Amino acid sequence: MKVRVNDVELDLAPGTSAIDAVFAAGGDVPYFCSQEYMSPIGACRMCLAQVGAPRKERDGSWVMDEATGQPKIFWFPNLMATCTTQVMEGMVIDTLSERVKTAQNGMVEFTLINHPLDCPVCDKGGACELQDRSYEFGDGLSRFQFDKRHNEKHHPLSDLITLDRERCIQCKRCVRYFEEVPGDEVLDFIERTAHTYIGTADHGLPSNFTGNIADICPVGALLDASSRFRGRNWEYDHTRTTSMDDATGAAIIVDARTGRIERIKAALNPDVNKTWIDDGARFGHEYVDSSDRLTTPLVRRQGKLEPATWDEATAFIAERLKGLSGKDVGIAVRADATLEEGVAAMALAEELGTGQLDHAPRPAATLIGNQTATITDLATADAILVVGDLTEEAGILDLRVKDALKGVTPPTLMPHGVPIADLRLKERMPRRREILAVAAPYRVDLMRHAGTAVHYPAGGEAAFFRALGKLAADANAVLVEADEAATGMSTAQARALVARLGAAKQAVVVLGGLALTRRESAEAARAFIKAVGAKELAVGPMANSYGLELLGVLPSHERYGYAGMLEGSKALILSHLDPAQDGEVAERLRGKDLLVVHDIFMTETAHLADVVLPAASVYERDGTVVNLEGRFLPVRAAPVDAGSSTDLTGVARALGEAMGKRLEGRSVRSARRVLKKRFDIDFAELPDTGLLPRTKGRGPAKALAGEAPAATGNVLVVPSMARAEYLSRNRHLAAAVGGNRLRVNPEDAAKHNLTAGAEVRLKVGGTWRQAVVHVTDGVPRGLMTIPSLPEQPVGLAQADLASIVVEQVRLEVAS
Amino acid sequence: MNETHTHTQTPFFADKQEKLAEILSRYPAEGRRSALMPLLWEVQREERYVSEERMRELAEIVGTTATEVKGVMSFYSTYHDQPVGTFHIQVCSTLSCALAGSDELFDFLSNELGIVNGETTADGRFSLQKVECVGSCGTAPVVQVNDTYFERVGRGRCQHLVDALKQGELPPVWRERGGDTVGAAKAEPLQKPTDVREG
Numbered sequence A: 001m002k003v004r005v006n007d008v009e010l011d012l013a014p015g016t017s018a019i020d021a022v023f024a025a026g027g028d029v030p031y032f033c034s035q036e037y038m039s040p041i042g043a044c045r046m047c048l049a050q051v052g053a054p055r056k057e058r059d060g061s062w063v064m065d066e067a068t069g070q071p072k073i074f075w076f077p078n079l080m081a082t083c084t085t086q087v088m089e090g091m092v093i094d095t096l097s098e099r100v101k102t103a104q105n106g107m108v109e110f111t112l113i114n115h116p117l118d119c120p121v122c123d124k125g126g127a128c129e130l131q132d133r134s135y136e137f138g139d140g141l142s143r144f145q146f147d148k149r150h151n152e153k154h155h156p157l158s159d160l161i162t163l164d165r166e167r168c169i170q171c172k173r174c175v176r177y178f179e180e181v182p183g184d185e186v187l188d189f190i191e192r193t194a195h196t197y198i199g200t201a202d203h204g205l206p207s208n209f210t211g212n213i214a215d216i217c218p219v220g221a222l223l224d225a226s227s228r229f230r231g232r233n234w235e236y237d238h239t240r241t242t243s244m245d246d247a248t249g250a251a252i253i254v255d256a257r258t259g260r261i262e263r264i265k266a267a268l269n270p271d272v273n274k275t276w277i278d279d280g281a282r283f284g285h286e287y288v289d290s291s292d293r294l295t296t297p298l299v300r301r302q303g304k305l306e307p308a309t310w311d312e313a314t315a316f317i318a319e320r321l322k323g324l325s326g327k328d329v330g331i332a333v334r335a336d337a338t339l340e341e342g343v344a345a346m347a348l349a350e351e352l353g354t355g356q357l358d359h360a361p362r363p364a365a366t367l368i369g370n371q372t373a374t375i376t377d378l379a380t381a382d383a384i385l386v387v388g389d390l391t392e393e394a395g396i397l398d399l400r401v402k403d404a405l406k407g408v409t410p411p412t413l414m415p416h417g418v419p420i421a422d423l424r425l426k427e428r429m430p431r432r433r434e435i436l437a438v439a440a441p442y443r444v445d446l447m448r449h450a451g452t453a454v455h456y457p458a459g460g461e462a463a464f465f466r467a468l469g470k471l472a473a474d475a476n477a478v479l480v481e482a483d484e485a486a487t488g489m490s491t492a493q494a495r496a497l498v499a500r501l502g503a504a505k506q507a508v509v510v511l512g513g514l515a516l517t518r519r520e521s522a523e524a525a526r527a528f529i530k531a532v533g534a535k536e537l538a539v540g541p542m543a544n545s546y547g548l549e550l551l552g553v554l555p556s557h558e559r560y561g562y563a564g565m566l567e568g569s570k571a572l573i574l575s576h577l578d579p580a581q582d583g584e585v586a587e588r589l590r591g592k593d594l595l596v597v598h599d600i601f602m603t604e605t606a607h608l609a610d611v612v613l614p615a616a617s618v619y620e621r622d623g624t625v626v627n628l629e630g631r632f633l634p635v636r637a638a639p640v641d642a643g644s645s646t647d648l649t650g651v652a653r654a655l656g657e658a659m660g661k662r663l664e665g666r667s668v669r670s671a672r673r674v675l676k677k678r679f680d681i682d683f684a685e686l687p688d689t690g691l692l693p694r695t696k697g698r699g700p701a702k703a704l705a706g707e708a709p710a711a712t713g714n715v716l717v718v719p720s721m722a723r724a725e726y727l728s729r730n731r732h733l734a735a736a737v738g739g740n741r742l743r744v745n746p747e748d749a750a751k752h753n754l755t756a757g758a759e760v761r762l763k764v765g766g767t768w769r770q771a772v773v774h775v776t777d778g779v780p781r782g783l784m785t786i787p788s789l790p791e792q793p794v795g796l797a798q799a800d801l802a803s804i805v806v807e808q809v810r811l812e813v814a815s
Numbered sequence B: 001m002n003e004t005h006t007h008t009q010t011p012f013f014a015d016k017q018e019k020l021a022e023i024l025s026r027y028p029a030e031g032r033r034s035a036l037m038p039l040l041w042e043v044q045r046e047e048r049y050v051s052e053e054r055m056r057e058l059a060e061i062v063g064t065t066a067t068e069v070k071g072v073m074s075f076y077s078t079y080h081d082q083p084v085g086t087f088h089i090q091v092c093s094t095l096s097c098a099l100a101g102s103d104e105l106f107d108f109l110s111n112e113l114g115i116v117n118g119e120t121t122a123d124g125r126f127s128l129q130k131v132e133c134v135g136s137c138g139t140a141p142v143v144q145v146n147d148t149y150f151e152r153v154g155r156g157r158c159q160h161l162v163d164a165l166k167q168g169e170l171p172p173v174w175r176e177r178g179g180d181t182v183g184a185a186k187a188e189p190l191q192k193p194t195d196v197r198e199g
């Protein structure tokens, strides 16, 4: 479609909005209400332009302008909001005339009438759309001589978001966001006319995706409560990186100032998270700044851990290793180590000649399936089956499933990026709920959006998929009672589900961690996925679970896996793992000849160690992770002051030197040389949005089974958006989610004398866990749920109910 | 993070299932949220306000959130989220009435009753509220007491109105039509204090 913007001629796809035409032409109009990936509504009237178009005669020919001999342009009588105007053949858009300038000027003046202009004390100052646009398009004068409207300036919408009601310009971005993106309508305009303000009746904003509104608010009305008044925008070092909070690999920007992370914002990755992240990824960083961070190595001398230099610490380790046979040494890294760290761990293992190498947590089943879907496949699927709690486990997938429900394909990028006003998106779009089925042993949030929501018995994933598999093999099969119980569905329901997946053009089955804990369930699931011709997305437990498996940070034999080495090795090198939380394991660790712990805090295990090495947190590493769709994503270090801590490549260098060896993986650069050979990718040049190599026959280096956890139990360890291991140090997030939640059915709560809000301690497996009781009918009778830890991965476990100690009962009742 | 709230009060519609079904039947299934207005009205008429708990109940009925209900409700001055007095006095403050002196009228009422905008007297008899256009601009200024309109309310008429209300009774309305129907001559002149008792 031929369009002219000022003097630039363009050829645009039909359906493009006039505002995108202007930007595509390299022009500029101010706007406040339009927002990438959301519906354009024409609320702020800031994007006005003079728009005209030629007209056709009855016979289809253009009405001609006699003077010029060209089609005559008929100008619309009024200025048009370009965000809600669709381009037409021959349209002419003028953004530079006096008339447009006067209108822009007037709109700036109008928008500022009741705005407090408190930019000097506003967190948004320096990065504020209103501020910028007022400078660019206003004339700096106001004729409004009266008192401004006053309103609440520090309104806590939740523990995470503070609202300044005076600054709001009623663009409606935040209100639309909640309805359109997560589908949790927890904000709205209250009152009307000049009295309108943003408010809620759902106190505390019950949604896992609240932080995004602080990013999109064009003014300083909605603010990240954890970073309020912490710094000015121009003081922050912005590091564009990848979130290591879960396996989705969302793009984030880490803002640090004077060596401290102040806040995290969402960044754009159209193929992964668009511009959204969940609250775990945004607010889950406060622990990094805890005052008890380890900043220097510690070495045990005369029974006591004492500060030492890196040279002393590594010399100590090298000395001890000399007395040991290398194959007696076990090396384990947490599953969010980067690929580069993985190379370092492998090099170290090779140097020592040990097969006892692993990453943990690692599910029993491989994550690298044969028909792995991309996240975009999921967002454009026409039939989806989700097993597990995606909202907690991989928030981005939850949002992308909701994209699929709208049935609007991701927009084509324009020269200026994501379209500002995608006219296919509307407020309150109908959702194709019928394409989504969600199954879990307890009530999960995504069920609210699903056409089919079913509960199967905890631990019954294998039976669930086997029963469905019968129908996939024979559409006329009848489920016996046991199968109906296993699926939580009647034969008719299950048939409909299987038929829908089978008939779909693009069916995706998302396997949450619960479906991967046991090998038999993953096998049943994959057999079913194959039978219905779907693609799969397996959600690994941590940020680089997929990558470490792909790279092969794996034991040479099943019995040399993580659990095996805790038991059988004589010496252990553990990175970011804390197995000593389990009392029995702690006992065993005491008997080791050498225990080296590389971590950021004095964990239970660090207390038992011979050498403690200070580690770089996930925000302080350069490297690469591979997300659950197999996309290589760059991780970049934010400038955080953390003493002499380093990642595992640094450990490999220092330890190598002490052993007189130059190990591969002794630096990120050296590790990347190894990776280049392996994957034929230059990891130093990895684009921000990552790389998804679609090579055939991608597969794990070695397919191995992890440890098989119990198949029975009374407590289900579940994924949690707020990571349990750091929650007590993540003050704001902890307040918002109500602590580590032990979710209990009301009947069980009564039986075990548990009141909502009680802070309890209980033994799950061998580990003492602290939790806050939440009473809810969302979990079935006889089952409790508790968030997972890296050392206590998802799946069934046995809690010692007799061991429950009530430490404190909070006054206000949580739930 | 979405836990359902437990209700402490008996649901409003617990014993009014027929009424509820009737209201819902007026709208197609996919337009269930449209039933919000009549449902709010049912609650408001009986309880004289709509509490947050009722908002949650209605939200569940029509399949939305309490926030949405509050947003709709607060748009209309008809609905209250606080209990209002026996006499709920609403003074129109939109343009026509403002030009006809509703500001002064409001200040007068505020002085007489000793409360400001949005307040209720301690004895629970009066609530005073400024509202937007009540749709009777031709007979500005307009004061609405509960469901009754009092039109062309000059100072005298207002005094009379307040006196009657203080006695606990709603005075009979005087019917005024706008200038168009009765002619400018018969219409009450603006600003001049008159008293209905004097005719």
Ligand code: SF4
Residues within 6 Å of the ligand: A167, A168, A169, A170, A171, A172, A173, A174, A175, A198, A216, A217, A218, A219, A221, A222
């Ligand atoms: S709070 Fe911010 S995003 Fe929400 S309507 Fe106001 S200005 Fe817009």
Ligand code: FES
Residues within 6 Å of the ligand: A030, A031, A032, A033, A034, A041, A042, A043, A044, A045, A046, A047, A048, A081, A082, A083, A084
């Ligand atoms: S009216 Fe707000 S961007 Fe167009």
Ligand code: FES
Residues within 6 Å of the ligand: B092, B093, B094, B095, B096, B097, B098, B132, B133, B134, B135, B136, B137, B138, B140, B141, B142
């Ligand atoms: S302005 Fe008062 S009734 Fe319309």
